[in-house]
Amino acid sequence: MRHTTQIRLANLEDLHAVRLGVRKPEDVRRVTVEDALVDTGATRLCLPTSLIEHLGLTPIRSINARTSAGIVERTLYSEVEYTLLERSSTSRVTDLPEGSPILIGHIVMEALDLCVDMKRGLIYNPAHGDDWIEEQLSFLAELKEQKKNETHNANQTRKSKRSVFGTGGCYESRRRAASHR
Numbered sequence: 470m471r472h473t474t475q476i477r478l479a480n481l482e483d484l485h486a487v488r489l490g491v492r493k494p495e496d497v498r499r500v501t502v503e504d505a506l507v508d509t510g511a512t513r514l515c516l517p518t519s520l521i522e523h524l525g526l527t528p529i530r531s532i533n534a535r536t537s538a539g540i541v542e543r544t545l546y547s548e549v550e551y552t553l554l555e556r557s558s559t560s561r562v563t564d565l566p567e568g569s570p571i572l573i574g575h576i577v578m579e580a581l582d583l584c585v586d587m588k589r590g591l592i593y594n595p596a597h598g599d600d601w602i603e604e605q606l607s608f609l610a611e612l613k614e615q616k617k618n619e620t621h622n623a624n625q626t627r628k629s630k631r632s633v634f635g636t637g638g639c640y641e642s643r644r645r646a647a648s649h650r
Contacts, residue, residue: 500520509585511574512576516563517570582604
């Protein structure tokens with residue numbers, strides 16, 4: 470089942486220029502597309518070359534992309550501000566051949582805490598209600614595990630020192646006795 474949604478795009482460099490006072494807001498290169506394809510198999514935001522040209526994006530570098538036709542070379546372009554369901558973020562974009570639909574990849578949806586519902590299309594993450602919550606659990610769990618391992622390793626080091634030198638009190642007695650010889 471294909472799901473499409475509206476996406477608003479703006480050249481991020483133009484928006485920065487407006488904030489700096491060197492460009493008028495009405496001169497920001499923007500576009501609204503009503504039928505962008507929500508594609509959980511895509512990674513990032515992908516645009517046909519005509520939209521990239523319209524937005525005035527700058528090529529950054531070449532990248533390899535896995536497509537249904539195999540590995541192909543694509544160009545990564547400068548950032549846009551994108552808005553879906555009234556939530557906005559920024560992202561670099563990858564080019565697509567002319568005639569291709571805009572692809573909204575899973576990283577774009579994750580950044581805005583959006584999900585695909587098979588019946589309703591793109592929706593706010595139901596686990597979070599109307600709140601926009603960024604998931605950092607796996608990173609925090611890794612940090613907690615790392616801290617636990619560091620504490621365990623420090624305790625093991627202290628135990629091995631104790632087994633070599635005995636308990637703190639005995640070690641102190643032996644050290645004092647050795648210094649008096």
